[in-house]
Amino acid sequence: MANKKVILITGASSGIGKATAKTLVNHGHKVILTARSEDRLTKLVKELGEDSALSVPADATNFNELENVVTKGLNKFGRLDATFANAGKGLNTLGIEKGDPDEWATMLDININALLWSAKLTLPHLRKTKGHFIITSSATGRRAVKGSIYGASKWFTYGFGQNLAAEMSEWGGRCTTITPGAVNTPFTDEARPDKLYPQDVADAVLFALEANQRNNIREIHLRPTN
Incomplete structure (x- = not known):
């Protein structure tokens, strides 16, 4: 059907990404799934069906690996209608003084660079379909949270989504930033x-x-009712 779309999902092997892949396929859409866990992705594709899903394991912080995901997805489905930039990471140690700079660097690479790479690599293809870019940000990206480096990274994703929406609107594209509270x-x-x-x-x-x-x-x- 003409209104059924092809969506690339990063961080697709578990949690939000996995639930989204299942939901989209259940509604007739097709998905390109990427994450670092090849075993989980393979299992998910078997569940969804190879006609509707493709898995391409990759580290979303690696530009070349993510470019390969986009290429293989286009080779299979012929177009790209949406990107769900969902890959993200939190921190085990909170606060500035007690924080671990190496852990910060890893988190920022995933929360910021992987988002930028996803946009850079897919926007040319989304332009062709007047497509959609969707971002998993966070409620912590809309308010101050004491000592939260993670929250600061989500301020970036939130602001980036607003800026990208303005840019994409020039050619009829859409951008949605989702800001959930804590998710199980x-x-x-x-x-x-x-x-x-x-x-x-x-x-x-x-x-x-x-x-x-x-x-x-x-x-x-999104916020929990209670």
């Missing part, structure tokens, strides 16, 4: 009833993606 994923600590679930974010991605082309949903802010 391997990314966070113990499960609690006052957290969101990956499916909540996946539903937000689907909502933005399937909105009429005239409707650019610039931001979706």
